[in-house]
Amino acid sequence: MSYRFFKSSWSWVVPSIKRLHSFGSLTLTQRYRHISGFAGEFESWKSMEGLRRCSANHVPLSPITFLERAAKVYRDSTSLIYGSYNYTWAQTHQRCLKLASALSQLGISPGHVVATFSPNVPAMYELHFAVPMAGAVLCTLNSRLDSAMVSVLLTHSEAKVIFVDHKLLEIARGALDLLAKTNKKPPILILISKWDIDDTTQTSLEPGTYEYESFLETGHVGFEIRRPESEWDPISINYTSGTTSKPKGVVYSHRGAYLNSLATLLLHGIQSMPVYLWTVPMFHCNGWCLAWGLAAQGGKNICLRNVSPKEIFENIALHNVTHMGGAPTVLNMIVNSPDRKPLPHKVDILTGGSPPPPQILYKMEELGFRVTHLYGLTETYGPGTYCIWKPEWDSLPLAEQSKLKARQGMQHVGLEEVDIRDPVTSKPVPADGKTMGEIMFRGNTVMSGYFKDLQATEEAFSGGWFRSGDLAVKHPDGYIEVKDRLKDIIISGGENISTVEVETVLYSHPAVLEAAVVARPDNHWGQTPCAFVKLKEGFDVDAQELIRFCRDNLPHYMAPKTVIFEELPRTSTGKIQKYLLREKAKALGSLS
Numbered sequence: 121m122s123y124r125f126f127k128s129s130w131s132w133v134v135p136s137i138k139r140l141h142s143f144g145s146l147t148l149t150q151r152y153r154h155i156s157g158f159a160g161e162f163e164s165w166k167s168m169e170g171l172r173r174c175s176a177n178h179v180p181l182s183p184i185t186f187l188e189r190a191a192k193v194y195r196d197s198t199s200l201i202y203g204s205y206n207y208t209w210a211q212t213h214q215r216c217l218k219l220a221s222a223l224s225q226l227g228i229s230p231g232h233v234v235a236t237f238s239p240n241v242p243a244m245y246e247l248h249f250a251v252p253m254a255g256a257v258l259c260t261l262n263s264r265l266d267s268a269m270v271s272v273l274l275t276h277s278e279a280k281v282i283f284v285d286h287k288l289l290e291i292a293r294g295a296l297d298l299l300a301k302t303n304k305k306p307p308i309l310i311l312i313s314k315w316d317i318d319d320t321t322q323t324s325l326e327p328g329t330y331e332y333e334s335f336l337e338t339g340h341v342g343f344e345i346r347r348p349e350s351e352w353d354p355i356s357i358n359y360t361s362g363t364t365s366k367p368k369g370v371v372y373s374h375r376g377a378y379l380n381s382l383a384t385l386l387l388h389g390i391q392s393m394p395v396y397l398w399t400v401p402m403f404h405c406n407g408w409c410l411a412w413g414l415a416a417q418g419g420k421n422i423c424l425r426n427v428s429p430k431e432i433f434e435n436i437a438l439h440n441v442t443h444m445g446g447a448p449t450v451l452n453m454i455v456n457s458p459d460r461k462p463l464p465h466k467v468d469i470l471t472g473g474s475p476p477p478p479q480i481l482y483k484m485e486e487l488g489f490r491v492t493h494l495y496g497l498t499e500t501y502g503p504g505t506y507c508i509w510k511p512e513w514d515s516l517p518l519a520e521q522s523k524l525k526a527r528q529g530m531q532h533v534g535l536e537e538v539d540i541r542d543p544v545t546s547k548p549v550p551a552d553g554k555t556m557g558e559i560m561f562r563g564n565t566v567m568s569g570y571f572k573d574l575q576a577t578e579e580a581f582s583g584g585w586f587r588s589g590d591l592a593v594k595h596p597d598g599y600i601e602v603k604d605r606l607k608d609i610i611i612s613g614g615e616n617i618s619t620v621e622v623e624t625v626l627y628s629h630p631a632v633l634e635a636a637v638v639a640r641p642d643n644h645w646g647q648t649p650c651a652f653v654k655l656k657e658g659f660d661v662d663a664q665e666l667i668r669f670c671r672d673n674l675p676h677y678m679a680p681k682t683v684i685f686e687e688l689p690r691t692s693t694g695k696i697q698k699y700l701l702r703e704k705a706k707a708l709g710s711l712s
């Protein structure tokens with residue numbers, strides 16, 4: 121300890137000790153407040169002497185630092201594998217610096233939007249760092265969109281550059297042609313072909329178009345990162361899935377991305393140097409924020425172009441995968457696939473995006489997966505709550521465990537609060553497991569707002585909470601359970617029917633592969649439940665059998681009155697498009 125510090129500390133301590141003696145009966149906090157003289161009836165926090173906010177103790181939070189640290193701590197460890205390609209963290213860091221430098225040489229400045237249109241190839245991972253390192257905002261477009269939607273989102277986001285996977289080139293060109301017709305300046309196209317095509321398609325590139333690898337090589341590693349001035353600065357725009365309306369541009373900040381990345385690592389139990397299989401699309405909520413998060417733990421990113429059960433099982437064995445994620449539809453695909461097999465070791469899998477039927481959770485655990493169930497929206501950076509597992513549940517039968525796990529749980533550490541409140545009065549509903557209300561969020565991992573839509577932003581935040589549009593109950597243990605979307609709930613004879621509950625029963629029938637329940641208008645009841653069902657191969661049951669099965673397992677008013685067998689329409693993120701099914705049910709007319 122230096123003399124100066126010792127002297128100044130001592131001069132502070134002596135009178136403090138004297139004061140401490142005279143207030144011997146106070147609590148520790150009260151004593152501290154008294155001796156440091158800054159709180160309660162004395163003075164406010166802000167006048168506490170000797171403090172200074174400066175670059176030594178205050179840096180805007182940003183996930184960019186995860187990569188910089190990984191390049192030192194995990195320098196020679198593998199950062200990414202794609203087919204026969206692999207990189208170390210030092211290489212990934214250098215490649216991202218070069219890419220950021222190349223972007224800035226192209227004229228990309230802080231605040232500009234850079235779009236991607238690609239599956240989970242290595243470029244997607246690199247762009248998650250390179251774009252914010254150039255000070256720009258990353259906009260990852262869903263790789264399953266068509267030209268028309270891509271052109272709409274490019275117009276809305278005002279992207280200056282778009283990175284396009286070579287297999288999506290035609291769709292992207294179609295989008296740019298549409299833009300040109302509206303006299304909008306199209307973004308510069310950079311083609312991602314390196315990892316799949318040996319001789320680059322350079323020669324077939326149109327003027328003003330670049331190839332990813334040669335573009336990256338124009339940058340230099342000495343690039344000075346354009347760090348956010350404020351942690352509130354935007355880092356990405358994520359468009360919602362468009363399940364209930366047209367996609368909205370949700371803006372994430374550096375701060376929120378940093379916090380949600382860490383929270384997701386924690387809830388997923390990701391320790392140092394995991395092996396992560398990329399089955400969650402990075403375009404969806406930045407891979408639930410793990411595109412950034414894995415750098416914080418020096419993870420090995422196993423990138424996959426196509427996600428199929430065969431590839432999943434092969435990669436798990438080949439790379440010793442420890443963690444992965446997937447929407448319930450991916451889990452359903454795994455448990456019903458002929459390629460499924462017991463795992464060579466435990467794999468932690470995160471699932472969320474729609475309600476996971478307990479039967480599917482059950483079968484996943486039987487195969488050797490350890491499932492963590494999360495719930496959230498694009499507006500909450502993906503994961504917002506999760507079903508925190510309690511050791512006392514381990515001794516319950518697996519079926520019982522799966523029912524508990526199908527609940528959406530409680531908020532993760534990055535969020536302040538999640539509550540179920542009456543959508544009209546905003547008062548909390550009782551924790552009785554019965555009273556439904558709207559799920560509302562508050563905290564640092566809630567979006568900054570909808571890009572260019574202040575009205576929608578204000579509506580979403582009215583009352584000081586973010587309103588999710590989802591209906592849920594709160595159980596006596598505080599865990600929440602989603603019952604429906606506000607737009608999907610069925611009201612029959614004055615009774616609310618949770619379509620999720622009816623679907624859960626349908627999924628428990630051995631012949632049912634997929635099920636979705638919607639409202640069918642009814643002259644007598646107002647609405648009745650109408651089920652759309654896809655059967656497993658080789659099964660043949662009729663509507664009456666499924667209705668009987670539901671009546672045996674649910675109050676009669678909740679059982680579907682109509683069952684239609686067909687393929688279920690899905691959004692590009694795999695969610696069932698209930699509004700399309702509702703239109704079909706409406707076209708059937710009243711049953712009564």
Ligand SMILES: Nc1ncnc2c1ncn2[C@@H]1O[C@H](COP(=O)(O)OP(=O)(O)OP(=O)(O)O)[C@@H](O)[C@H]1O
Pocket residue numbers: 360361362363364365366367368471472473474475476493494495496497498499528588589590602605693695
């Ligand atoms: N674990 C879960 N259980 C039940 N529902 C879930 C779960 N996770 C997510 N969801 C549903 O997904 C929704 C969030 O989806 P996302 O943000 O991808 O866009 P979207 O709501 O489908 O699209 P849009 O807002 O454009 O209609 C939630 O509001 C909720 O309805």
